[in-house]
Amino acid sequence: MKQLKTELVNQRKIAASIYEAVLYHESIDDQFKPGQFVHVKAGAGSDPLLRRPISICHVDPEEHLLTMIYRAEGKGTNLLKNEVPGAVIDILGPLGNGFPVDEVKSGQKAVLVGGGIGVPPLYYLSEKLRERGVAVHHVNGFQSKESVFYENEFKELGPLTITTADGSYGESGFVTSQLDLSFDYLFACGPSPMLQALEAYRSKGKVYLSLEQRMGCGIGACLACVCHVHGSDLAYRKVCSDGPVFEAGEVVL
Amino acid sequence: MKQLKTELVNQRKIAASIYEAVLYHESIDDQFKPGQFVHVKAGAGSDPLLRRPISICHVDPEEHLLTMIYRAEGKGTNLLKNEVPGAVIDILGPLGNGFPVDEVKSGQKAVLVGGGIGVPPLYYLSEKLRERGVAVHHVNGFQSKESVFYENEFKELGPLTITTADGSYGESGFVTSQLDLSFDYLFACGPSPMLQALEAYRSKGKVYLSLEQRMGCGIGACLACVCHVHGSDLAYRKVCSDGPVFEAGEVVL
Amino acid sequence: MSRLTIELPGLSLKNPVMPASGCFGFGREYSKFYNLEKLGAIMVKATTQEPRFGNPTPRVAETSSGMLNAIGLQNPGLDNVLQSELPWLSQYDVPVIANVAGSTIEDYIAVSEKISKAENVHALELNISCPNVKEGGLAFGTVAETAYEVTKEVKKVSRVPVYVKLSPNVTDIVSIAKAVEKAGADGLTMINTLLGMRIDLKTGKPILANGAGGLSGPAIKPVAIRMIHQVSQEVSIPIIGMGGIQSAEDVVEYFLAGASAVAVGTANFVDPFCCPTIIEDLPPLLDELGVNHINELIGRSWKNEWTLQSSSR
Amino acid sequence: MSRLTIELPGLSLKNPVMPASGCFGFGREYSKFYNLEKLGAIMVKATTQEPRFGNPTPRVAETSSGMLNAIGLQNPGLDNVLQSELPWLSQYDVPVIANVAGSTIEDYIAVSEKISKAENVHALELNISCPNVKEGGLAFGTVAETAYEVTKEVKKVSRVPVYVKLSPNVTDIVSIAKAVEKAGADGLTMINTLLGMRIDLKTGKPILANGAGGLSGPAIKPVAIRMIHQVSQEVSIPIIGMGGIQSAEDVVEYFLAGASAVAVGTANFVDPFCCPTIIEDLPPLLDELGVNHINELIGRSWKNEWTLQSSSR
Numbered sequence A, B: 001m002k003q004l005k006t007e008l009v010n011q012r013k014i015a016a017s018i019y020e021a022v023l024y025h026e027s028i029d030d031q032f033k034p035g036q037f038v039h040v041k042a043g044a045g046s047d048p049l050l051r052r053p054i055s056i057c058h059v060d061p062e063e064h065l066l067t068m069i070y071r072a073e074g075k076g077t078n079l080l081k082n083e084v085p086g087a088v089i090d091i092l093g094p095l096g097n098g099f100p101v102d103e104v105k106s107g108q109k110a111v112l113v114g115g116g117i118g119v120p121p122l123y124y125l126s127e128k129l130r131e132r133g134v135a136v137h138h139v140n141g142f143q144s145k146e147s148v149f150y151e152n153e154f155k156e157l158g159p160l161t162i163t164t165a166d167g168s169y170g171e172s173g174f175v176t177s178q179l180d181l182s183f184d185y186l187f188a189c190g191p192s193p194m195l196q197a198l199e200a201y202r203s204k205g206k207v208y209l210s211l212e213q214r215m216g217c218g219i220g221a222c223l224a225c226v227c228h229v230h231g232s233d234l235a236y237r238k239v240c241s242d243g244p245v246f247e248a249g250e251v252v253l
Numbered sequence C, D: 001m002s003r004l005t006i007e008l009p010g011l012s013l014k015n016p017v018m019p020a021s022g023c024f025g026f027g028r029e030y031s032k033f034y035n036l037e038k039l040g041a042i043m044v045k046a047t048t049q050e051p052r053f054g055n056p057t058p059r060v061a062e063t064s065s066g067m068l069n070a071i072g073l074q075n076p077g078l079d080n081v082l083q084s085e086l087p088w089l090s091q092y093d094v095p096v097i098a099n100v101a102g103s104t105i106e107d108y109i110a111v112s113e114k115i116s117k118a119e120n121v122h123a124l125e126l127n128i129s130c131p132n133v134k135e136g137g138l139a140f141g142t143v144a145e146t147a148y149e150v151t152k153e154v155k156k157v158s159r160v161p162v163y164v165k166l167s168p169n170v171t172d173i174v175s176i177a178k179a180v181e182k183a184g185a186d187g188l189t190m191i192n193t194l195l196g197m198r199i200d201l202k203t204g205k206p207i208l209a210n211g212a213g214g215l216s217g218p219a220i221k222p223v224a225i226r227m228i229h230q231v232s233q234e235v236s237i238p239i240i241g242m243g244g245i246q247s248a249e250d251v252v253e254y255f256l257a258g259a260s261a262v263a264v265g266t267a268n269f270v271d272p273f274c275c276p277t278i279i280e281d282l283p284p285l286l287d288e289l290g291v292n293h294i295n296e297l298i299g300r301s302w303k304n305e306w307t308l309q310s311s312s313r
């Protein structure tokens, strides 16, 4: 974990309210793993105060570039989207424990399921799985046509099914309607109801879910982001430092 | 008075901690008068919260440009100095009542006395007096050599005496040590002790002083910036809207 | 814009947004920027029996997302307000809420009786919570008994409904709110400023000449929301909420907490056009939230279990 | 760095900067970023007799220049703290201040007695002001009599000096400070968080699962400065100040107000290196202000009429 004053190299809008930002810092390298996140400070001054957790979407270790994709929603992300190339973006990272890439073997089959703004970390994961010779199938769900992003990027890595809740693009409905696939591993990131629905797929293979939680510190000190461990009133995990990726069945969603 | 989202065209450091910023907005014209000020919002978000009053140092009505000079001291001005060309700077202005330029007649003699960051409005004043054919003499006082700015700019408008408190440049000591001059008008802007010392020159001619006060609204509504009127417990003037320029003897310094 | 109308004791508001007392003078300055009739109402600067110069300067200091003020109730006094300020304001068709301050109960009674007779004064706001006057003000607002007393006496003489402005600088705001309700208050306005201080590193002394001052602005909004959430569940008189409001979103948050109207103070200094802007932004925001009339939002955070719209990732 | 040393009851501090309770766990996480021995002391997370899971999530919400938290005193319980956390921390040569919480006086006594015997615990901080537990906590801190009572009982059993953490959610903080001083407290720590709330527009409900929570961060600094300015003039025990500290300048402001040491809470979340950075920034700042030793600054805002340095335009 380092505090890096990165340089914003490039920023563009890639879908409705969705922005892709590329950051440069000489310390950015392959220590930044799929499923980990960076904690981003938006704006100078103390309003907004807290950092924003944003997943790592892609890393170029040679050029020391990190790509993140975010939805401009509230105060912090709306400030971020107004930053211009050359601006200094203060990030902490890499934080958390990512997906267990090393566990998956060449030739195995992985399904990657993303919902909305949960899609970005799966891009980096897919890249790394492909490097290992894993067959990757993607199922990405969005609200509507306007919010779809990275369609071509994912297609280059493996088959892609897109669903939209309003049926305006790809298959109509939720990602879970498109999951009659066999797999060795299922990796998912998205809204809680989606993750809850995916817990059932544990019977079919190994399932890893990336969770979201409101955070204070992002490094495990403040206990803002805890979740219960199944079968105990007191045992807990911290999403920021024990997760955000957990094996399905470990923690209560 | 208008709220303008200006564009920062250019910004440069011109002395120790002193910055010159040039703003563009199509509404900037000669309605912006010498001695008036603009109320500048620094940073996005609500920290810092209040606007900063900064004097108008020069206006180019054809190009719709406004120049201001400020010292990066606290939270707001230090944010401002980090803005890069292209940034949007939100200002309110023009505010307040400036120097009575129209009162001074061609051929009359004016002395302009500036102290530190009180110097900038006198540049614009001097330009306007020159246009009217007034003979202008400048006396600008600074802390030390490193903080001197606009020496050549002032010299082009008329004789200039520079004083520094530590004697590292120009005459040693305060501006008041360099005022054995005759004048019809004396205009001054600078720290309170300087203005208090200049009140005595009322015997020699007309004296107008530009005051400073911590402000809330900047438009006369909140009563943050009041000063007493001589000879009354209750009568008052608002520095923001009745001033910042007052004739010496009107208000209690 | 009938989606924004609100009926409160003495006040038929075309919209629930009004400038807060002390942050808008008597309206003269802001009338140069927009038509004051756009406002739901106007809460004018505190009026005392005699003219007051107020505290020495500096009277304001900035804090993170807030500001301190110690104006000290500067105002031209009751007679001048009645003869000059209120008649000037009467050219606008907008209800005025007169803010009444004093050092003794007698002061409050005297000012309230006379000012409540002014034609365009539709309600009084009893400022029993000003932190910036040594003699009284705050003390009235921090003790339930005196708050009760002054409210009751003023109710006897006022020709118009009486709103009482509560101080947040108390251990138990609910007990004070209940006391003034029992005394006959028609409504509450809350919150006044939190007591705060800043010290100048260079001089080693407080920035404000007065020492301490009142903290306002976005910094105090969560305290106000919490107090309104508490109080609105315990009283049955309406609340006009204030503290850090800057946007239509903030207004909705106040309504959800339990306010029936809102006032905007410090934000006027940052953006003189903020009140009309907020008023314009409300209808589209109601659309987004799927709400027909703003009054459906009042107290929804505690009233029942309905949900405006489920949040989606 | 001897310009920064401070002697307080039980605490010989190499510098006056320590992390605030609950914002630093038991130090494990931050020990990965820097050597904990750089710190003046460490205020560890509240310890209760039994382990606690705390409140449901969401437990934090952001506000302008602040944040709300309702962690609910999650901690592994006294036994685990004694057997695991404190021994782990003892590898660092840094004094520990143990934060003690409970629901009854008996809880406070039991935890205080045992935890004060731990070798590296140099002082206790009685958390009688936590806003996030229903049963007690805050109530102890808002009534002078109970604050007196709990302090007195704990003093009887504690092997180390006792600091009492004051709640800002009170009408009269001076009376509470005096009560705990009279009960034998060796020092005060102030302030704990202000009670606040934020409501989610989309759901219409409070963002925090707990409803209300404690407001911390720069937003509350002016309230803390005001309270320390008041209290330090009325008691003769030292004060460890906290609330919104982010920089060396903030530390000096606290000293001028009357604090003898400071704690940094929320700022650790924004910048995990903020404590060592502040400590490094202090000596040059003292130079700028023409001050030899930081203890010369304590209470200077009210102690006498000297001026640090005249401000120049």
Ligand SMILES: Cc1cc2nc3c(=O)[nH]c(=O)nc-3n(C[C@H](O)[C@H](O)[C@H](O)COP(=O)(O)OP(=O)(O)OC[C@H]3O[C@@H](n4cnc5c(N)ncnc54)[C@H](O)[C@@H]3O)c2cc1C
Binding pocket: A037, A048, A050, A051, A052, A053, A054, A055, A056, A068, A069, A070, A071, A072, A073, A074, A075, A076, A077, A078, A117, A120, A121, A211, A212, A213, A214, A215, A244, D061, D062
């Ligand atoms: C591990 C992790 C990875 C994430 N990766 C991404 C990503 O790659 N792209 C992306 O767009 N979003 C991602 N999110 C969600 C993202 O953090 C929030 O959308 C963002 O913090 C909202 O900030 P804001 O300024 O828009 O909203 P505001 O409403 O201003 O936020 C206020 C506060 O609430 C917190 N908050 C609000 N919504 C969320 C949320 N959904 N999850 C956690 N905290 C929240 C903010 O961090 C902040 O502290 C991730 C969240 C987590 C926990």
Ligand SMILES: Cc1cc2nc3c(=O)[nH]c(=O)nc-3n(C[C@H](O)[C@H](O)[C@H](O)COP(=O)(O)OP(=O)(O)OC[C@H]3O[C@@H](n4cnc5c(N)ncnc54)[C@H](O)[C@@H]3O)c2cc1C
Binding pocket: B037, B048, B050, B051, B052, B053, B054, B055, B056, B068, B069, B070, B071, B072, B073, B074, B075, B076, B077, B078, B117, B120, B121, B211, B212, B213, B214, B215, B244, C061, C062
């Ligand atoms: C009419 C007028 C014209 C001015 N013109 C200029 C100018 O041309 N160039 C320039 O450098 N400065 C000028 N000043 C002073 C300038 O406003 C302050 O230096 C500036 O506000 C400080 O802001 P900050 O962010 O650096 O300091 P901070 O300490 O962060 O400011 C905190 C608060 O205090 C106020 N404040 C602090 N110092 C002063 C001060 N000296 N006067 C008024 N308010 C203050 C700020 O406006 C802000 O509200 C002028 C002041 C006035 C009243």
Ligand SMILES: Cc1cc2nc3c(=O)[nH]c(=O)nc-3n(C[C@H](O)[C@H](O)[C@H](O)COP(=O)(O)O)c2cc1C
Binding pocket: B216, B222, C020, C021, C022, C023, C045, C046, C069, C071, C073, C099, C127, C130, C165, C191, C192, C193, C215, C216, C217, C218, C220, C242, C243, C244, C245, C263, C264, C265, C266, C267
């Ligand atoms: C400069 C200033 C002057 C104020 N004067 C008064 C006043 O005269 N009477 C009063 O009841 N409240 C007064 N207040 C308090 C406001 O009406 C309001 O309650 C408070 O500022 C919180 O709202 P805000 O955060 O929107 O400013 C004043 C506030 C400010 C900032």
Ligand SMILES: Cc1cc2nc3c(=O)[nH]c(=O)nc-3n(C[C@H](O)[C@H](O)[C@H](O)COP(=O)(O)O)c2cc1C
Binding pocket: A216, A222, D020, D021, D022, D023, D045, D046, D069, D071, D073, D099, D127, D130, D165, D191, D192, D193, D215, D216, D217, D218, D220, D242, D243, D244, D245, D263, D264, D265, D266, D267
């Ligand atoms: C997440 C969080 C947890 C806290 N937990 C405790 C606690 O366990 N015990 C305690 O006495 N104070 C606790 N506090 C209060 C802090 O110690 C401190 O008094 C307060 O946050 C003000 O300081 P700050 O503005 O620097 O954060 C907590 C604060 C935060 C933000």
Ligand code: FES
Binding pocket: A214, A215, A216, A217, A218, A219, A220, A221, A222, A223, A224, A225, A226, A238, A239, A240, A241
């Ligand atoms: S965010 Fe602080 S422990 Fe996870």
Ligand code: FES
Binding pocket: B214, B215, B216, B217, B218, B219, B220, B221, B222, B223, B224, B225, B226, B238, B239, B240, B241
């Ligand atoms: S700054 Fe508000 S009246 Fe002058």
